[in-house]
Amino acid sequence: MLSLILYGRNDSHGHNLHKRAAISLNCMAELMAGTDDEILFVDYNTPDTLPTFPEAIADTLTTAAKRYLRILRVRPHHHDPIRDRTHMNVCEPVARNTALRRANPANPWVLSTNTDMVLVPRPDMCPLSEIVATLPKACHHLPRFDLPQAIWEECDRSNPAGTIAFLAEKGARLHLHHVVEGSPPARFDNHGDFQLIPRTALETIHGFDERMLNGWIVDSNLAKRLLIHLGPPQSLETRLLGFHCDHTRGGGILHEHNHAENDYWSFYRDITEAKLPHQADSWGLANTELEEIRLRHRTFTVSGLLTNVLPPPERTPTFSTYRPDCPDMAGYNPHHALPFLVDLLVHLPRDCHLAWFGTRTDMLELAQTAWNDMAFQGSFDTNNNTALETANILVFEFGRTEETQERHPAGWNETDLDALAPVHDTFLRMVDIEQNRISKGLSPRMVITINAIHNRFETMVNACINSARSPFSGRVRHGTVLPSGQLPLRLAPHDLAAWLQLHMQRAQPVPVTEAVRLSSVIEGILEGSPTVWQEDLAGRAGEAVLAALSFPPLTRRYREDTLCAARNRVTDLRPSTRLIPRLAIPLLTKRPGPLEAPSRLAGAEDWEDHTWLDLNRRYLSGTCAANLFRRTQEIFSAVHIVATARHTGVADQNKKALITNPIPHLPDILSRHMKQVSLLGHARDSDNIYVPDRINGLDTCPDQETFDLVITNNTESARLVTPGGILVIVQNVRLDQTIPPPELPGWRLLAPAPVGVSALTLDLMVKDDMTLAATWFFQRSDIL
Numbered sequence: 001m002l003s004l005i006l007y008g009r010n011d012s013h014g015h016n017l018h019k020r021a022a023i024s025l026n027c028m029a030e031l032m033a034g035t036d037d038e039i040l041f042v043d044y045n046t047p048d049t050l051p052t053f054p055e056a057i058a059d060t061l062t063t064a065a066k067r068y069l070r071i072l073r074v075r076p077h078h079h080d081p082i083r084d085r086t087h088m089n090v091c092e093p094v095a096r097n098t099a100l101r102r103a104n105p106a107n108p109w110v111l112s113t114n115t116d117m118v119l120v121p122r123p124d125m126c127p128l129s130e131i132v133a134t135l136p137k138a139c140h141h142l143p144r145f146d147l148p149q150a151i152w153e154e155c156d157r158s159n160p161a162g163t164i165a166f167l168a169e170k171g172a173r174l175h176l177h178h179v180v181e182g183s184p185p186a187r188f189d190n191h192g193d194f195q196l197i198p199r200t201a202l203e204t205i206h207g208f209d210e211r212m213l214n215g216w217i218v219d220s221n222l223a224k225r226l227l228i229h230l231g232p233p234q235s236l237e238t239r240l241l242g243f244h245c246d247h248t249r250g251g252g253i254l255h256e257h258n259h260a261e262n263d264y265w266s267f268y269r270d271i272t273e274a275k276l277p278h279q280a281d282s283w284g285l286a287n288t289e290l291e292e293i294r295l296r297h298r299t300f301t302v303s304g305l306l307t308n309v310l311p312p313p314e315r316t317p318t319f320s321t322y323r324p325d326c327p328d329m330a331g332y333n334p335h336h337a338l339p340f341l342v343d344l345l346v347h348l349p350r351d352c353h354l355a356w357f358g359t360r361t362d363m364l365e366l367a368q369t370a371w372n373d374m375a376f377q378g379s380f381d382t383n384n385n386t387a388l389e390t391a392n393i394l395v396f397e398f399g400r401t402e403e404t405q406e407r408h409p410a411g412w413n414e415t416d417l418d419a420l421a422p423v424h425d426t427f428l429r430m431v432d433i434e435q436n437r438i439s440k441g442l443s444p445r446m447v448i449t450i451n452a453i454h455n456r457f458e459t460m461v462n463a464c465i466n467s468a469r470s471p472f473s474g475r476v477r478h479g480t481v482l483p484s485g486q487l488p489l490r491l492a493p494h495d496l497a498a499w500l501q502l503h504m505q506r507a508q509p510v511p512v513t514e515a516v517r518l519s520s521v522i523e524g525i526l527e528g529s530p531t532v533w534q535e536d537l538a539g540r541a542g543e544a545v546l547a548a549l550s551f552p553p554l555t556r557r558y559r560e561d562t563l564c565a566a567r568n569r570v571t572d573l574r575p576s577t578r579l580i581p582r583l584a585i586p587l588l589t590k591r592p593g594p595l596e597a598p599s600r601l602a603g604a605e606d607w608e609d610h611t612w613l614d615l616n617r618r619y620l621s622g623t624c625a626a627n628l629f630r631r632t633q634e635i636f637s638a639v640h641i642v643a644t645a646r647h648t649g650v651a652d653q654n655k656k657a658l659i660t661n662p663i664p665h666l667p668d669i670l671s672r673h674m675k676q677v678s679l680l681g682h683a684r685d686s687d688n689i690y691v692p693d694r695i696n697g698l699d700t701c702p703d704q705e706t707f708d709l710v711i712t713n714n715t716e717s718a719r720l721v722t723p724g725g726i727l728v729i730v731q732n733v734r735l736d737q738t739i740p741p742p743e744l745p746g747w748r749l750l751a752p753a754p755v756g757v758s759a760l761t762l763d764l765m766v767k768d769d770m771t772l773a774a775t776w777f778f779q780r781s782d783i784l
Contacts, residue, residue: 001034001036001037001107001108001109001129001132001133002032002034002037002038002107002109002110002111002128002129002132003037003038003040003099003103003104003107003109003110003111003199004028004032004038004039004040004110004111004113005040005042005096005099005100005103005110005111005112005113006025006039006040006041006042006099006113006114006115007041007042007043007044007090007092007095007096007099008021008041008042008043008044008053008090008115009043009044009045009046009053009089009090010043010046010047010050010051010052010053010056011046011089013247014116014247014248014249015149015247015249016149016153016247017247018056018057018060019060019153019157020115020116020152020245020247021053021057021115021116022057022060022061022157022158023118023152023155023157023160023163023245024114024115024116024117024118024245025039025041025054025061025065025069025115026060026061026062026064026065026157026158026160026163027118027119027160027163027164028065028068028113028117028119029061029062029064029065029067029068029069029160030062030064030160030161030164031119031121031127031128031164032064032068032127032128032129033127033128033129033130034127034129036104036106036107037068037107037128037129038068038069038070038103038104038107039065039068039069039070040070040072040099040102040103041053041054041069041070041071041072041099041115042072042074042095042096042098042099043071043072043073043074044074044079044089044090044091044094044095044098045074045075045076045078045079045089045090046073046076047076048075048076048347048348048349048446049344049347049348049446049478050347051347052071052073052293054069054071054293054295055071055293055295058295058298060157060158061295062158062160063296064160065295066294066295066296067296069294069295069296070102070292070293070294071292071293071294071295072098072099072102072290072291072292073290073291073292073293074094074095074098074285074290075291075349076443077443078285078288078290079091079094080443082094082213083443083490084441084488084490084491084492084553085213085490085491085492085553086213086214086490086492087214087260087490087492087493087494087495088213088214088215091210091213092208092212092215092218093207093208093209093210093211093212093218094208094210094284094285096112096207096208097207097208097210097283097284097285098284098285098290099284100199100202100203100207100208100284101207101283101284101285101286102284102290102292103199105199107199108198108199108200109132109135109196109197109198109199110196110197110198110199110202111128111194111195111196111197112192112194112195112196112197112222113193113194113195114192114193116193116244116245116246116247117144117193117194117242117243117244117245118147118152118163118164118167118242118243118245119164119194119240119241119242119243120164120167120168120171120240120241120242120243121239121240122168122238122239122240122241125164131236131239131240132196135196135236136234137198137201137230138198138230138231138232138233138234139195139196139197139201139223139226139227139230139233139234140194140195140196140197140233140234140235140236141182141186141187141188141191141194141195141196141223141233141234141235141236142188142191142193142194142196142235142236142237142240142242143179143180143187143188143235143237143242144180144188144189144190144191144193144194144242144243144244145171145176145177145178145241145242145243145244146176146178146243146244146246147167147176147243147244147245147246148246149245149246149247149249151170151174151176152243152245152246154166167241167243168241171241171243176243177241179237183220185223185224185226185227185232185233186219186220186223186233187233187234187235188235190219190244191219191223191233192218192219192220193242193244194236194240194242195219195222195223196236197226198230201226201229201230202226204229204275205225205226205229205274205275205276206275206276206277206279206280206283207276207279207283207284208221208222208283209221209222209225209267209276209279210279210283211267211278212262212267213262213492214260214261214262214263214492214493214516215259215260215261215262216259216261216262217261217262217264217267217268218262220267220268221262221267221268221271224268224271225271225273225274225275226274228271228272228273228274229274229275259512260492260493260494260512260513260515260516261513261516262516263516263517263519263520265517265520265533266520270531270533291349302339302342302343302346305342305346305370305373305374306338306339306342306370308373309338309366309369309370309373310335310338310366311335318333318336320332320333320409320472320473321409321410322454322472322473326410327454327455328410328411328412328454328455328456329409329410329453329454329455330399330400330409330410330411330412330416330451330455331400331403331407331408331409331410332399332409332450332451332475334360334362334363334366334399335366336473336474336475337363337450337451337474337475337476338363338366338367338370339474340470340474340475340476341367341370341395341448341450341476342370342374344446344448344476344478345370345371345374345393346374348376348392348393350374350375350376350377350378351376351377351378352376352378352392352393353378353379353381353387353390353391353392353393354371354376354378354379354380354381354391354392354393354394354395355381355382355384355387355388355390355391355393355394355395356380356381356382356383356395356397357382357383357394357395357396357397357422357423357426357427358382358383358395358396358397358398358399358423358450359397359398359399359400359401359416359419359420359423360397360399360400360401360403362403363397363399363450364382364397367380367395368380378392383422385426385429388426388429388430388433389433391445392445392446393445393446393448394430394445394446394447394448395447395448395449395450396423396426396427396430396447396448396449396450396452397423397449397450397451398420398423398424398449398450398451398452398455398457399450399451400412400413400416401415401416401419402415402416412456424457424460427460427461427464428460428464430447430481431464431481434447434480434481435481435482435483435484438481438483438484438487438488439483439484439485439488440488441488441556444480444481445480445481446478446479446480447465447467447478447479447480447481448476448477448478449461449465449467449476449477449478450475450476451475452477453470453472453475453477454472461477463482464481464482465477465479465480465481465482466479466480466481466482467479488552488553489551489552489553490553491519491551491553491554491557493512493515493516493519494512494515495553496510496515496518496519496548496551497509497510497511497512497514497515498510499551499552500515500518500544500547500548500551503547503550503551504543504544504547506608506626507608507609507610508607508608508610508613508626509626510626511623511624511625511626511627513624513627514544514624514626514627514628514629517537517629518541518544518545518548520534521534521537521538521541521545522538522545522548522549522554522566524538525538525545525566525569525570526554526558526562526563526566535573536573537629538569538570538573539570539573539574539575539763540574540575540628540629540763540764541628541629541763541764542570542571542573542574542576542763543759543760543763544628545570546567546570546571549563549566549567549570574759574763575762575763575766575767575768576759576760576762576763578768579735579762579766579768579770580759580762582735582736582770583735583736583757584735584736584737584738585735585738585739585755585756585757586754586755586756586757587756587757587758587759588754588756588757588758589758591603591605591753591754591756591758592751592753592754593606593609593612594606594609594612594640594643594644595609595611595612595643595644595647596751597751597752597753597754598640598644598647598750598751598753598775598777599741599749599750599751599752599753599775599776599777600640600752600753600774600775601733601739601753601755601756601757601761601772601773601774601775602633602636602637602640602761602765602772602773602774602775603636603757603758603761604628604631604758604760604761604763604764604765605758605760605761606636606640607625607626607631608626611643612639612640612643613625613626615639615642615643615646615669616635616639619639619642619665619668619669619672619688619689620635620638620639620665620669620688621635628764631764631765632764632765633765633772633773634663634664634665635665636765636773637663637666637730637773637775638663638664638665638666638669640775641663641666641711641728641730641775642666642669642670642673644726644728644750644777645657645670645673645709645726646673648726648750648777648779650708650709650725650726651670651673651674651709652673652674652675652708653673653674653675654675655674655675655708655709656674656675656676656677656678656707656708656709657670657674657676657677657678657707657708657709657710657711658677658678658680658698658707658709658710658711658712658717658720659677659678659679659680659682659710659711659712660680660681660701660710660711660712660713660717661682661711661712661713661730662682663711663730665688666711667679667684667690667695668684668688668689668690669688669690670709671690671691671692671694671695672689672690672691674694674708674709675694676694676695676696677694677695677696678695678696678697678698678702678707679695679696679697679698680698680700680701681698681699682697683697701717701720702720705720706720706721706722706725707720707721707722707725708721708722708724708725708726709721709725709726709728710725710726710727710728711728711730712727712728712729712730713729713730713731714729714742715727715729715742715743715744718744718747718778718780721780722780723780723781724779724780724781725779725780726750726777726778726779726780727744727747727777727778727779727780728775728776728777728778729742729775729776729778730773730774730775730776731773731774731776732771732772732773732774733771733772733773733774734769734770734771735757735766735770735771735772736770739755739774741776742776744778747778747779747780747781748778748779748781749776749777749778750777750778750779752776757772
């Protein structure tokens with residue numbers, strides 16, 4: 001009746017992952033009863049040397065969980081095609097689609113959920129299959145009730161019935177039943193934790209959109225497409241409670257401060273079709289054979305394998321020396337080293353190809369026997385240099401050719417070193433090959449060394465291999481070759497943002513939100529099918545788009561003629577291309593900073609000034625303040641007036657301001673800096689933080705009162721400025737005409753910037769009417 005779809009990775013996504021996942025899986029299994037019911041867990045991109053996540057916590061899973069659980073292993077090499085296009089180690093749409101494509105066709109329903117959810121049936125305990133059996137063919141959502149970590153950690157992961165009963169009793173008592181409505185068409189916020197969908201409907205629309213590589217809004221994208229295909233979603237809140245084990249105390253890649261998200265416009269706002277023709281035949285790793293692991297059928301153990309391979313133990317422990325006065329330990333016991341080698345091999349895909357380079361035949365024979373007993377299908381090559389290019393795993397064994405009980409464990413003779421010379425040379429040749437592969441963006445291969453600890457070979461290995469400092473006892477270390485230079489850039493938002501800052505010489509870090517939007521725009525332009533908004537933004541952000549078209553991952557992916565055509569198209573779309581010929585003022589490439597020369601035309605480049613931007617970041621745009629797409633005339637006027645007022649000392653808790661023409665955001669910000677802000681003939685028009693007691697409205701201009709700061713659009717209010725105060729005149733001026741500052745005899749115009757405009761400002765702020773805000777600051781020096 002029901003297939004549950006979950007995914008994850010053997011890592012540390014959020015604090016106490018192992019416990020909350022065990023709680024969730026065990027509780028889900030507790031509610032399953034149908035013979036065809038299943039829990040599909042896609043283990044996505046866990047390193048090859050590690051077990052899948054469910055295998056790692058198998059001892060904490062109930063018998064029911066093991067019975068219903070099907071583990072589908074998506075290996076790192078399956079992730080390789082998109083590795084350089086995302087910062088994420090897990091791609092949710094691919095993972096969920098992988099489960100959907102392999103779900104039991106006998107089950108008409110699919111529940112897409114996560115391993116931190118606990119479901120509580122109501123009003124009475126009953127299986128999920130009974131609840132879904134009579135549901136109408138629609139998408140069903142569920143409110144998510146968040147559980148603080150300290151509460152779910154009280155639960156016993158091995159007692160799912162007790163956990164469900166505990167939440168049924170305590171959820172309401174602890175005031176945790178709080179329904180958060182979501183943005184339509186979603187019924188509830190965070191609806192991705194419970195999306196119950198007819199399986200055939202999800203297959204018909206080609207599953208989840210696998211272009212969504214950056215995390216977030218995957219559920220919203222699906223909800224909108226299902227709205228088109230099935231109609232509005234329904235709620236199951238009368239039959240189920242859904243509790244979410246919160247895991248954000250420690251952050252994580254999806255919840256960190258500067259996380260990237262999928263582009264909202266591309267993947268939600270502009271969705272008009274339910275189906276995904278671009279992946280109609282490929283979704284869910286179609287035609288890819290994956291390993292399926294069933295915990296209830298596990299019979300293989302590493303200890304059993306080693307018992308069969310190794311001889312009976314000695315009567316007493318073996319010994320070795322790890323001391324500074326014995327620095328060149330050459331001998332080792334292969335029987336002791338083998339368990340540590342097998343530990344690195346046991347979870348690898350069985351079609352792996354291993355290349356072995358070494359001298360000790362006894363260690364080699366043990367390794368080959370273990371390899372065969374682990375049922376590897378790939379070849380095991382020995383001292384074959386051609387395998388350096390083709391093998392998946394590279395093993396280098398630095399042992400003495402002859403080992404006897406009489407030989408001291410320290411030191412080497414000439415015979416040993418002669419025999420090891422080819423191993424040494426091959427190791428260095430391997431390093432060159434790997435560094436070349438890594439420079440081309442290929443995934444590094446695992447390198448294992450045996451007996452290169454606490455001897456003359458350790459320095460060489462440590463200089464070339466990025467490996468953990470494994471204990472001397474086992475004599476085995478593993479890692480990957482260190483790159484010879486900087487790792488290749490990925491076609492991912494964080495990499496693009498860092499590259500743009502350097503390439504464009506931007507003083508401020510490029511926000512990842514800007515990089516996400518630029519990526520969507522550039523993809524539309526390069527693929528030759530941009531939307532209207534992508535063309536509009538390509539023109540407005542033309543300077544950044546043109547720079548990004550030289551981003552190395554793009555130049556590797558697209559032909560030069562395609563990139564050249566895109567550059568020409570973007571140049572044509574830039575407003576500055578058509579506006580520059582109409583200018584009556586100079587086109588500037590540089591001008592003094594906004595606080596050095598405050599009387600100036602609005603300029604998009606002023607966002608690069610640290611002090612100026614800090615105000616914007618604090619009071620208006622937050623972490624996205626430096627984003628090109630947030631650089632508007634309105635924000636410029638508000639921030640620039642406050643910055644200059646603070647710089648000149650008039651924005652003070654003992655001083656007053658008068659604003660005669662509406663400037664969004666300005667009253668709110670000034671109310672936090674000044675004693676009183678009076679608005680003449682207009683009211684506040686924004687939702688920022690402000691101090692209500694400091695803002696008052698005036699219907700008429702006061703006759704007797706004066707102000708330390710007056711913001712207006714003409715010189716008539718000059719009489720209202722106190723001696724030493726500032727008059728700010730904000731006017732829209734035409735760039736196709738000369739622009740003299742207003743005349744105000746007896747007043748001092750604060751340092752004017754050169755009258756001119758940059759191409760960046762033309763692109764971002766100026767429309768065909770050729771108008772731009774000019775802000776002039778005059779200071780009254782005495783009583784007029």
